[in-house]
Amino acid sequence: MNNxxxxxxxxxxxxxxDLADQLDVSRQSVNAIEKGRxxxxxxxxxxxxxxxxxxxxxxxxxxxxxx
Amino acid sequence: xxxxxxEKPEVAGRSPAFWGAMMGISYACLGGLAATGAIEGVAxxxxxxxxxxxxIPAIKSANRxxxxxxxxxxxxxxxxxxxxxRVAISTSIYMVSMxxxxxxxxxxxxxxxxxxxxxxxxxLAILGVxxxxxxLIVEEQDEFLRMLIIRQSLIATAIALSAATxxxxxxxxxxxxxxxxxxxxxxxxxxxxxxxxxNRVEYGAWGAV
Numbered sequence: 001m002n003n004x005x006x007x008x009x010x011x012x013x014x015x016x017x018d019l020a021d022q023l024d025v026s027r028q029s030v031n032a033i034e035k036g037r038x039x040x041x042x043x044x045x046x047x048x049x050x051x052x053x054x055x056x057x058x059x060x061x062x063x064x065x066x067x
Numbered sequence: 068x069x070x071x072x073x074e075k076p077e078v079a080g081r082s083p084a085f086w087g088a089m090m091g092i093s094y095a096c097l098g099g100l101a102a103t104g105a106i107e108g109v110a111x112x113x114x115x116x117x118x119x120x121x122x123i124p125a126i127k128s129a130n131r132x133x134x135x136x137x138x139x140x141x142x143x144x145x146x147x148x149x150x151x152x153r154v155a156i157s158t159s160i161y162m163v164s165m166x167x168x169x170x171x172x173x174x175x176x177x178x179x180x181x182x183x184x185x186x187x188x189x190x191l192a193i194l195g196v197x198x199x200x201x202x203l204i205v206e207e208q209d210e211f212l213r214m215l216i217i218r219q220s221l222i223a224t225a226i227a228l229s230a231a232t233x234x235x236x237x238x239x240x241x242x243x244x245x246x247x248x249x250x251x252x253x254x255x256x257x258x259x260x261x262x263x264x265x266n267r268v269e270y271g272a273w274g275a276v
Contacts, residue, residue, distance in 0.1 A: 032211055
């Protein structure tokens with residue numbers, strides 16, 4: 001699964017730790033999700049969407065989908 | 068904006084990985100000495116306390132990292148703190164019970180009840196570590212870290228069970244020497260370390276056990 005986490009984070013000038021704190025997860029989790037090494041569960045994906053004020057599909061796209 | 072995971076706080080002292088490696092090397096040396104018959108019986112039991120004692124600096128080092136906000140190996144979290152506390156208690160009980168086991172082994176004419184009790188106690192203390200890992204899986208709120216811990220445990224289980232099965236059949240055929248069964252638990256802990264390396268390669272983080 002592809003995601004725009006890094007771009008969205010850059011737009012807000014947040015570090016991985018800033019985002020991790022808001023999501024109440026570890027910095028490693030944010031790093032793994034951002035690099036596409038780990039796909040978050042649906043509840044965590046909703047939480048990420050809430051933090052950015054976007055819909056899930058605005059952040060995560062299926063593999064091969066246009067960004 | 069920081070791009071990666073590298074923003075580690077400064078933490079004094081050796082890392083938990085260093086002490087873990089020291090434990091692994093100590094167990095490997097003891098395993099080698101025991102397999103070749105160079106040491107056995109009470110001497111082996113006494114020397115088994117050395118690698119376990121290395122858990123103390125390992126736990127202290129891990130606690131320093133948890134308190135400082137964590138790095139690539141240990142994340143900040145209450146579940147990890149409770150886990151480390153439980154492992155510290157189990158390790159302490161193990162050390163004391165090993166002392167008792169050595170004492171009973173060296174004392175003549177001990178009642179059978181005390182022989183059984185002293186032999187059971189170290190095993191039960193190690194069960195405490197298994198229980199602590201189980202509780203960590205239940206209590207860890209970070210789903211990514213929980214997945215890493217489960218992955219580590221499965222890799223360790225696969226290695227230990229596979230080795231035990233192969234060795235068992237080889238032993239039945241008198242190809243290899245007899246090994247006391249607690250060595251499979253030791254191998255399981257080595258498997259946890261291998262699982263951590265696998266996590267690092269696959270997911271970029273070591274895990275939390």
